[in-house]
Amino acid sequence: GAGVSQSPSNKVTEKGKDVELRCDPISGHTALYWYRQSLGQGLEFLIYFQGNSAPDKSGLPSDRFSAERTGGSVSTLTIQRTQQEDSAVYLCASSPIGMRFYEQYFGPGTRLTVT
């Protein structure tokens, strides 16, 4: 079946502009995760959704970052007033229920470049 998809695959934006990154999880997966991988740095957790709720937003780096999930499916990560330090690969993953019971499946990522 189809895996996790993300769009766009690449996004170049000017500093100060807003961007929206989209994640389509595997159908039926209730858990959804956003991560960020900056150049030369490791992966970092951003936010976790269970259904449409976000029980853990602790990784969002500032209030310029927000995310929502609708219909228990598609999720959008929004970055307002982008800064150069926001340049990174943003990865989405989904899991059938959650990682306590199942592994997670990663999407291909969106490479964001802020100029």
Added chain:
Amino acid sequence: KNEVEQSPQNLTAQEGEFITINCSYSVGISALHWLQQHPGGGIVSLFMLSSGKKKHGRLIATINIQEKHSSLHITASHPRDSAVYICAVRDFGNEKLTFGTGTRLTIIP
């Protein structure tokens, strides 16, 4: 906050060699994950373990909860195993992963 350290950072080996990658963490966890990131960037979950040992094909993962340490072993390594291997830990009661910085493995034919 859990600190996750991996060693080595980089590893180059000849095809056929037995490979070991290590991961240590500072605070007790509910589970540890091993991930593989291919040169193109795609990430695959290899193992999720909370105790003992798991095996999948040529890959073996072990964890020692008392010592807060895990190892990933690759037997009969092959050039297609070349990738970055990432260790991540999950604390009790949540779904948040804390990641190590990864080990870049290169297998030379």
